[in-house]
Amino acid sequence: MTKKVLCEQEPPMSRQKLPALRTLLVAIVALLAGPAPTLATDDLLVATNEEFTDFSELDLSALLDAEVNVGSSFTKKLSEIPAIVETFTAEDLRRLGIRDLYDLLRFLPGAYENIDPSAPVVNPGIRIRGGPTSNRIMILIDDHNMLDDATENYNLMTIPFDAIERIEYLRGPAAVLYGSSAMAGVVRIVTRHPDEGASGYAAGEYDVLGEGYSARTGGGWRSDDGTWSIDAHTQMRRTEKQTIFVDPDNLGATGTYDQTGEQFVAMLTARYVTEHDTAMLRFIGNRTSRPFTGLENSLSANAGDTIKRYYGSEAEYGRTLNKGWSLSVRGNYDVRRRDIDTGIFPSSQQLSATRSLTDQATTLKLDGEIAAVRTGAAWQNDIAEFSVGLEYRNIRSSNFDFVFDNDGALNPLSPPQNFSAQINEANLFVQGGYQPHDKVDLLVGGRLNVFKPTAKNGITDPALGLQPTVEGDLKISPMARAAVVVRPMDKLSVKALYGRSFRLPTIVEMFVNLGPVVRANPELDPEIQDTVELALDARLTDRLSWRINGFYSWIQDAIDFKIIDPVNIVVQYQNATDNNRLQVRGAETTLRWLPHRTLDLSGSFSFHEGVTSGGGYLRELPRIVAKAWLTVLPFGDDRLTITPNIVHRGRMGTVDGDTQLGLSTVWKPTSWLEVSAHGYNLNFNN
Numbered sequence: 001m002t003k004k005v006l007c008e009q010e011p012p013m014s015r016q017k018l019p020a021l022r023t024l025l026v027a028i029v030a031l032l033a034g035p036a037p038t039l040a041t042d043d044l045l046v047a048t049n050e051e052f053t054d055f056s057e058l059d060l061s062a063l064l065d066a067e068v069n070v071g072s073s074f075t076k077k078l079s080e081i082p083a084i085v086e087t088f089t090a091e092d093l094r095r096l097g098i099r100d101l102y103d104l105l106r107f108l109p110g111a112y113e114n115i116d117p118s119a120p121v122v123n124p125g126i127r128i129r130g131g132p133t134s135n136r137i138m139i140l141i142d143d144h145n146m147l148d149d150a151t152e153n154y155n156l157m158t159i160p161f162d163a164i165e166r167i168e169y170l171r172g173p174a175a176v177l178y179g180s181s182a183m184a185g186v187v188r189i190v191t192r193h194p195d196e197g198a199s200g201y202a203a204g205e206y207d208v209l210g211e212g213y214s215a216r217t218g219g220g221w222r223s224d225d226g227t228w229s230i231d232a233h234t235q236m237r238r239t240e241k242q243t244i245f246v247d248p249d250n251l252g253a254t255g256t257y258d259q260t261g262e263q264f265v266a267m268l269t270a271r272y273v274t275e276h277d278t279a280m281l282r283f284i285g286n287r288t289s290r291p292f293t294g295l296e297n298s299l300s301a302n303a304g305d306t307i308k309r310y311y312g313s314e315a316e317y318g319r320t321l322n323k324g325w326s327l328s329v330r331g332n333y334d335v336r337r338r339d340i341d342t343g344i345f346p347s348s349q350q351l352s353a354t355r356s357l358t359d360q361a362t363t364l365k366l367d368g369e370i371a372a373v374r375t376g377a378a379w380q381n382d383i384a385e386f387s388v389g390l391e392y393r394n395i396r397s398s399n400f401d402f403v404f405d406n407d408g409a410l411n412p413l414s415p416p417q418n419f420s421a422q423i424n425e426a427n428l429f430v431q432g433g434y435q436p437h438d439k440v441d442l443l444v445g446g447r448l449n450v451f452k453p454t455a456k457n458g459i460t461d462p463a464l465g466l467q468p469t470v471e472g473d474l475k476i477s478p479m480a481r482a483a484v485v486v487r488p489m490d491k492l493s494v495k496a497l498y499g500r501s502f503r504l505p506t507i508v509e510m511f512v513n514l515g516p517v518v519r520a521n522p523e524l525d526p527e528i529q530d531t532v533e534l535a536l537d538a539r540l541t542d543r544l545s546w547r548i549n550g551f552y553s554w555i556q557d558a559i560d561f562k563i564i565d566p567v568n569i570v571v572q573y574q575n576a577t578d579n580n581r582l583q584v585r586g587a588e589t590t591l592r593w594l595p596h597r598t599l600d601l602s603g604s605f606s607f608h609e610g611v612t613s614g615g616g617y618l619r620e621l622p623r624i625v626a627k628a629w630l631t632v633l634p635f636g637d638d639r640l641t642i643t644p645n646i647v648h649r650g651r652m653g654t655v656d657g658d659t660q661l662g663l664s665t666v667w668k669p670t671s672w673l674e675v676s677a678h679g680y681n682l683n684f685n686n
Helices: 019-033 042-050 060-064 090-096 507-511
Strands: 002-008 084-089 111-115 124-128 137-141 164-171 185-191 197-207 212-222 228-239 243-245 256-258 261-273 277-291 305-320 325-344 361-380 384-404 419-437 440-457 469-471 475-489 492-503 527-541 544-556 559-565 570-575 582-596 599-612 617-632 640-650 657-667 674-680
Touching: 084 090, 090 164, 090 640, 090 657, 111 617, 384 507, 419 507, 440 507
Parallel strands: 137 185
Antiparallel strands: 002 197, 002 674, 084 164, 111 124, 164 185, 197 212, 212 228, 228 261, 243 256, 261 277, 277 305, 305 325, 325 361, 361 384, 384 419, 419 440, 440 469, 440 475, 475 492, 492 527, 527 544, 544 582, 559 570, 582 599, 599 617, 617 640, 640 657, 657 674
């Protein structure tokens, strides 16, 4: 059992063929590439956050059919949006004891944590709908894509949680609106605006058994007329002994690993809002330090921390014009720095008489940047809508070097990279909707993606494929979506959805060339996924909502890490052939019920399975993921909330899997003080 207690003020290589070297390099590439392939209206916010007494006082229509922005160019209700969407308000997060995206995974329908055993702490990820990798999912802060530049992985602690107004969770493809990697789903974090006047908060947390702690501070100011606002938030977290359970699907690795590390994130946002104009300027900084553990433990000695640093900036401006038109422009520039301490390598072989074993402590360095700009226009009237946009992204990575810590020289047992690479990407997207009847909505959309990869090697060796300049072909990928939403009754919606989505190959997948072990492949094609869905969204009563949907997806040109020379253990990222096309199918259902003014019950059940077109059955994809939680108000108001929860994930037809029980308790004795305790366990592994 892990227990947390919280007190807070309420927030308003040489070329030698060494077997150990090969295994280390494969582990490092797996680490860099991520896990191995194998609410929303103002009325609702007021009701849930400011005037809450008990569940009978909530605006149930807004709660069970909230308005969201994800999955559409315009704000729409959940029952009308052409996608499968769930929402979590800030009040939901508070009651469930959620403090970061790791905690949120326990409650997202159909999602679960995916651990890479080559680096189980450095590379935690998310699977949605049984998707085989984390980089087929998009995480947005407002509309800012937080995926990594070189690997399209992400850091799950990307934002201080007290800055969140709500979370919109879309399952299924959304590439027409959001671009590369929006294949299995989108998690969109909507940030909050400060209240009028000045406000501030401070919070602290201690993990009793994990011997960790965290602290959060922040504050903001908003002018009396609501035009100008500025807010800042920081969050720090340290764990000493906390352990994580490794998914048995991952290369057969099971068990627990220590999760010792530190995380720090800070965010500053300034906004200007009028009736016709909106402007926003934001800065985010994040530093994560965690041990590099896993397969490399037997290959090197005294491995240290992996340090990842992220600095992001974003500017956005929008203007509402007459006759239903609006214009927007947004730009962002992100910088990432990575230092992966691989320890003394080799651990027992002294490389020279002048360099001791201690002097052989080695660090892998990889830096990168993303610059992006997007502009768009949208129009809407009572029965039609239209949006169009252009987007350009430049993705760069550099300094892929294994260097000695004491003098910065290249480790001669590591293949010298010293390369710089970039991807230039351009997108044109357009979407239109029409309502031929007040109970029928039609929508079609498309995106055209063009990308060109290039790399320059500082050190050349034709025998190893290290050419001065390596270029991939110009590639064009068309995407499409279509939706029909029918409302035969006021509280019933039927949605038929189709979407084609894609994921561009990353710089690591295309250009990392680790000597004779890992070969570059600049001719990788984008992954393409087609998905069809049928969904039913019903308000069975004023206090009960129910959604059920089935889906079928097939992925072409899936990118996988393959052995191309089993004798010499040479590997390369390659696209899957048509005979090995991945297919995933499944069904999902969610429910929310308010049976009494003191009770709020939510639950979800998801089933997924995967096969290849060649007939292979993917054991790592079939999943039953069931989740439920009940919020209880013993005193009929929010002075005390108790939320027990249960999460089960397993396989159809077997006893494999695990069940987690959790409990969150929040006590609010005054308007400015809150004390909470949260815990969960893993004592029910089968």
